[in-house]
Amino acid sequence: MIDFDFAALRGIGLTQQIVQQFFNHDHTLAHDARLMRVTEVQRDCLQVHDGERDHQARSLPGLTASLQQEGTGLAVGDWVMVQQRAHEELWLSERLPPLTHLARRANDGRRQPLASNIDTALLVMGLDHDYNPRRMERYLALVQASGVLAVVVLTKADIGQDVEERMAELHARLPRNVPVHAVNALSADTRDELAPWLGEGQTLVMLGSSGAGKSTLTNTLTGSDAQLTGGVRSGDGRGRHTTTARSLHRCEGGACIIDTPGLRTWRPDADEQSLAATFEDIESLAGQCQFRDCRHEEEPGCAVRSIISADRLLNYRKLLREVRRSQQTPLDRQANLAKWKKISKAGKERQRDKRGLL
Numbered sequence: 001m002i003d004f005d006f007a008a009l010r011g012i013g014l015t016q017q018i019v020q021q022f023f024n025h026d027h028t029l030a031h032d033a034r035l036m037r038v039t040e041v042q043r044d045c046l047q048v049h050d051g052e053r054d055h056q057a058r059s060l061p062g063l064t065a066s067l068q069q070e071g072t073g074l075a076v077g078d079w080v081m082v083q084q085r086a087h088e089e090l091w092l093s094e095r096l097p098p099l100t101h102l103a104r105r106a107n108d109g110r111r112q113p114l115a116s117n118i119d120t121a122l123l124v125m126g127l128d129h130d131y132n133p134r135r136m137e138r139y140l141a142l143v144q145a146s147g148v149l150a151v152v153v154l155t156k157a158d159i160g161q162d163v164e165e166r167m168a169e170l171h172a173r174l175p176r177n178v179p180v181h182a183v184n185a186l187s188a189d190t191r192d193e194l195a196p197w198l199g200e201g202q203t204l205v206m207l208g209s210s211g212a213g214k215s216t217l218t219n220t221l222t223g224s225d226a227q228l229t230g231g232v233r234s235g236d237g238r239g240r241h242t243t244t245a246r247s248l249h250r251c252e253g254g255a256c257i258i259d260t261p262g263l264r265t266w267r268p269d270a271d272e273q274s275l276a277a278t279f280e281d282i283e284s285l286a287g288q289c290q291f292r293d294c295r296h297e298e299e300p301g302c303a304v305r306s307i308i309s310a311d312r313l314l315n316y317r318k319l320l321r322e323v324r325r326s327q328q329t330p331l332d333r334q335a336n337l338a339k340w341k342k343i344s345k346a347g348k349e350r351q352r353d354k355r356g357l358l
């Protein structure tokens with residue numbers, strides 16, 4: 001029988017649902033296997049956390065192979081079964097199927113997992129020059145498609161311009177059930193403001209452009225400067241891996257924040273289905289357009305154009321185009337490129353002919 005320390009694991013995000021997942025899973029476990037959480041994924045080794053400290057471990061070839069076969073791989077936030085073998089080496093033997101999953105699409109079109117078992121994504125955007133409702137829509141589309149709760153956090157409310165107007169603009173533009181907070185990320189008050197999302201056992205990620213305030217917010221929410229110092233404990237001079245994982249930060253209220261380079265550099269990419277969910281107003285109005293294939297441009301009897309703002313519509317179209325492009329295989333893309341080359345060549349020839357005629 002496997003036993004695990006729920007209280008300790010709770011601090012790194014163990015929830016009832018995960019426990020359920022554990023019992024639903026078919027196990028062929030060694031008796032000494034332990035439940036741990038992945039905090040870092042490197043090329044050939046991983047960091048896993050047992051609720052007290054993190055350890056270096058490796059994935060058993062069988063696990064790597066079976067995940068590969070499913071077209072996926074281990075990500076930060078995954079819950080895994082870890083066995084101790086000879087020389088105190090730790091080996092991952094199983095991964096519990098993740099409840100949620102943030103992924104990015106690699107160049108070859110495959111989905112590359114970035115983080116698993118995330119409850120809430122804080123979509124961080126500054127109320128300075130960073131402010132950009134379109135970009136927010138993109139982040140939202142992707143996050144919502146992953147089954148992760150999205151909360152908009154506008155930082156720099158203390159120095160930003162038109163704070164009230166921008167809040168109102170976002171409220172009007174985004175789906176109504178998406179919470180929007182404006183905060184000063186440097187102030188401890190932000191902890192109270194965001195408390196509803198920071199409950200015990202909750203796992204969060206922060207998404208947003210560079211300089212938006214993700215580290216600042218992390219420091220404020222964790223009540224530390226672990227982020228800046230790499231988590232070195234003051235005083236005893238021991239390395240950061242003794243108590244804190246580099247990419248897993250614990251908040252005082254019992255939530256944890258996952259922060260990895262992959263998430264930091266991640267730029268939103270969404271699929272058509274998730275776009276439809278975020279632009280649900282457009283999709284549902286489209287049913288009332290006179291023409292079934294209405295593009296909401298010049299067509300008569302368009303139900304969308306009169307209600308949806310031009311900017312929102314423009315963003316939707318742009319995203320849809322990007323999504324379709326990103327869903328193409330490299331072969332599709334080549335074929336498309338060839339087609340356009342031909343068209344543009346034909347165009348140039350026509351022009352030359354015309355000039356020749358003149």
Ligand SMILES: Nc1nc2c(ncn2[C@@H]2O[C@H](COP(=O)(O)OP(=O)(O)OP(=O)(O)O)[C@@H](O)[C@H]2O)c(=O)[nH]1
Nearest residue numbers: 155156157183184185186210211212213214215216
């Ligand atoms: N006045 C004020 N400054 C802020 C606020 N949030 C962030 N800043 C400042 O903005 C700068 C960038 O913040 P960071 O937290 O480093 O931004 P980041 O999103 O972590 O950026 P990357 O690490 O590049 O991804 C820092 O100088 C912060 O002090 C805020 O709410 N108010």
Ligand SMILES: [Zn+2]
Nearest residue numbers: 289294296302
């Ligand atoms: Zn229309």
